[in-house]
Amino acid sequence: MNEIPHDVLAGRIGPVLRDGATIGDMVDLERREVAMRVLSDPEIHRLEMRQIFGRAWMGIAHIGEIPHSGDFVLRHMGEDRVIVTRTPESEIAVLLNVCSHRGFEVCQADQGNATSFKCPYHGWAFDTCGKLLGAPLDKEFYGDWNKSQYGLRRARVEVRDGIIYATFDTSGATLDDWLGPAGWYLDQCGNDKRVPLGPPTRFHVNANWKTFMDTAAGDDYHPVTLHRGVSEMGLISLPGSPGNRSTLASMNNVLATNDQGNSTLAFAEGFPIIKSFDVNSEDFLAFKNRVFVTSVFPQTVVWGLIAKSLPSGTSYTTGTLTQIVPTGPDSYIFSTQYLIDRDAPEEVFELERAQTAGNIIALDDFEANVSQQRSSKGGVGQQQPLRYFARGERLKRKDWPGPGAVFAAPLKDDGQWYFWRRWFQLMTDDLG
Amino acid sequence: MTTTTMEIPAKTGARVKASAPIYGDILDFLIDEAALLDDDRHAEWLDCLADDVVYRMPVRKTLRRHDGKGFDERGYHWNDNRQTLAMRVQRSLDIPSAWDRDPAPRIKRLVTNLTVHETGVSNEYTATTYLLLMRNRFEASSYDMLTAKREDIIRRDADGALKLARRLILVDQSALGTVYINVFM
Secondary structure: OOOOOHHHHOOOOOOEOOOOOEHHHHEEOOOOEEEHHHHOOHHHHHHHHHHHHOOOOEEEEEHHHOOOOOEEEEEEEOOEEEEEEEOOOOOEEEEEOOOOOOOOOOOOOOEEEOOEEEOOOOOOEEEOOOOEEEOOOHHHHHOOOOHHHHOOOEOEEEEEOOEEEEEOOOOOOOHHHHHOOHHHHHHOOOHHHEEEOOOOEEEEEOOOHHHHHHHHOOOOOOHHHHOHHHHHOOOOOOOOOOOOOOOHHHOOEEEEEOOOOOEEEEEOOOOOOOOOOOOOOOOOOOOOOOEEEEEEOOOEEEEEEEEEEOOOOOEEEEEEEEEEEEOOOOOEEEEEEEEEEOOOOHHHHHHHHHHOOOOOOHHHHHHHHHHHHHHOOOOOHHHOEEEOOOOOHHHEOOOOOOOOEEEEOOOOOHHHHHHHHHHHHHHHOOOO | OOOOHHHOOOOOOOEEOOOOHHHHHHHHHHHHHHHHHHOOOHHHHHHOEEEEEEEEEEEEOOOOHHHOOOEEEEEEEEEEOHHHHHHHHHHHHOOOOOOOOOOOOEEEEEEEEEEEEEOOOOOEEEEEEEEEEEEEOOOOOOOEEEEEEEEEEEEEOOOOOEEEEEEEEEEOOOOEOOOOOOOOO
16 A cells, blocks of 8 residues: 555654744644645745755756757756756756856856856856866966866756656655656656647746645646636536536546655546637547646646647647746746657647647636635634545545556545645655 | 748838828727727727737747847747637636636736838738736735737728737746736737
8 A cells, every 4th residue: 555654744743933833733634634824934935945845856847958968948946046958978967057156147048058157257167067167367266276176066867758857855865766656657648759849938826836736736626616617618528517417526537646745637538528729620639548647746747648630630649847936935937838749740839839828727727826825824814724635545446557546536635635745744854 | 830920020111100190090909909908898809800810929038149039939828810819708708717807807008119110011011019018906006017019910901990910929028927818918
């Protein structure tokens, strides 16, 4: 059994906050509740940067963004900015974008190609491996110094199914450890055979990063209400909407979650999506089976295997890489890139450029996130719990080929509860 | 890339002076258009669009100067035609569960700095404007703000009415400061 027995985390207290409350006070393991204070408390946010983002593996780019030596993109790991680049040996390097001398950011562009990064402050220059190449007048300043000690801080990097993951953790936990059973689902996505459609589309949302990641961890209860609009438009038929006699209980999906706080929502065959976004192209978005949406704690969401076809019969699949980047307790950057089969004809890329613009479904999610954030600001509201007490034991599924704790159908909060258990575990770990 | 009106250079012909009648007609058109959107008269707004309208807002990246201005035609916030714009209108106003629209946000579109140029086509003009869009909701003291340069192609159709044939929205923010979607620019 993959589930963490309650007693593993029970009794954990974790850091003590300024008013005497502890992280242990924020989570009720028995009742499956989390105090809303965790959404907007600046002290908790600072702790998260160390306890969670300082240790996490995060999916930050796709290999297709930096095909050549010297190509780079600028990305976030938590609130830190990093350069994702390719060395002359074609190795991927992820470098903290902070000069080792006085902290000026050595790279200012979102994207480009460079053989070195020169700090505009005093001129220290670094190669694409992060090694310090030289500094003006260094002999006069530092004499016979050991430059090798002053490189840019370099993250550990692993590539999984085409997506570049990195961590600043030095303790040795591998990406495989971090993903747990979610790795199996990521490997089914085929994102290593795709290329990014374009650069990420990004915008700021006035809400805590956890509001979005909580939903992404398997909340299949919310679509029938929050996303009712797309059903009212006739784009997607949700249970209970006109002409759809199915119920939430009969929705044919599966959730696979795990102790690492990562969850995969799998839309199995028959998921009731009836119409495409573009009224002129009803066939294009005809969902087939095997759509995997995996949230990787804490800031990455990966989609894969959305099967589509052109009228000509050409079929192709797509994926996405989404990052929920914290920018303070009260805001995150939503960043999404679409991934398309590398060998797809150009017309597919053109079509996807039209269909992926302006996601009207996520629009609803931001409304929920922002409202929850406002609620968490109230003196009383911040004490109110977020509740996850729909227990899924009765929905446990044994006949599913993938690993993890697997549940059939919605009607449970387990994906999100595993997310919060992971949050609680990492926040109460003693890092010394 | 398939060829669209987007590839037509924005300014192919002579500058049209502000004193010319067509300049005044285009100015009236753009001010009326902004008012239709601010007042939620979206069905009438759709009538301002040519059947073959191309409506796009490319992603903007921060680049070093020698790498260009950063507009990337591989990624779009908006990449719409008449049908998809009509769908977004439906999403905005015609359904009960558009949570971002009810209660209604207060939006003002401030349209300024109009320059008009002739094109190679006798009944089409390019109109470049600056847009400041401000959106307020609930009791917030602050506004969501978006600034952009718009490069439009405006066409006088057979009936003499002006229609928007293309809108290219060149936004200033690389990570938009607001959840922008379904707020027509």
